[in-house]
Ligand SMILES: Nc1ncnc2c1ncn2[C@@H]1O[C@H](COP(=O)(O)OP(=O)(O)OP(=O)(O)O)[C@@H](O)[C@H]1O
């Protein structure tokens with residue numbers, strides 16, 4: 001057996017998860033399956049760097065909803081390091097920490113195609129691509145992500161690498177912001193959330 005086939009393959013999936021919804025779960029499942037990952041780690045951000053103007057709900061609720069949503073999936077784990085670290089959650093810091101703790105692991109950083117559009121304004125995008133293989137998941141029915149957007153920021157070789165590791169997932173037109181808005185207006189969010197998350201939101205009276 002080759003050395004690389006013995007190495008753990010772990011996907012890192014960061015998000016504000018305010019709240020976690022079925023689009024997130026499907027993205028992680030498609031990535032786990034297509035990339036033959038041993039594990040996907042959901043990493044809730046304390047404060048996402050490009051969302052500093054809007055405070056998410058309490059960390060403990062977001063963390064608990066991730067736990068509830070991934071319950072029963074043996075490949076999914078939650079990693080609360082960004083919440084513990086507090087402040088603005090930079091992906092480069094998280095990946096550097098993970099690499100240092102587990103140098104033998106093959107790390108895959110998963111992101112939705114909409115995040116790619118502002119990837120150039122992330123902290124140290126070039127180093128992120130060195131620390132992990134960045135996997136962009138685009139939604140079926142939508143145009144493939146435009147890698148030219150990254151031309152000023154990433155060398156051609158890294159752009160080509162990103163482009164060759166795009167995955168397509170079914171289009172799930174669900175977002176945390178639309179769910180928050182529906183809940184505020186007492187509209188149904190049925191089938192957009194894991195039932196355990198929906199029950200938690202109701203019991204805790206969140207997003208009213
Ligand atoms: N419906 C979806 N399908 C595929 N990917 C998604 C979907 N919703 C979010 N993502 C991806 O999940 C990651 C984390 O997203 P985030 O927690 O900000 O959720 P969101 O629904 O985009 O939130 P908001 O509506 O508040 O911006 C991002 O990379 C984003 O591109």
Ligand SMILES: O=C(O)c1ccc[n+]([C@@H]2O[C@H](COP(=O)([O-])O)[C@@H](O)[C@H]2O)c1
Nearest residue numbers: 014015016045048049089090091122123
């Ligand atoms: O490191 C950065 O500069 C950076 C900038 C924007 C977003 N991110 C990460 O991308 C993930 C998704 O962010 P968001 O805002 O879509 O919830 C989350 O883990 C953020 O910490 C990271």
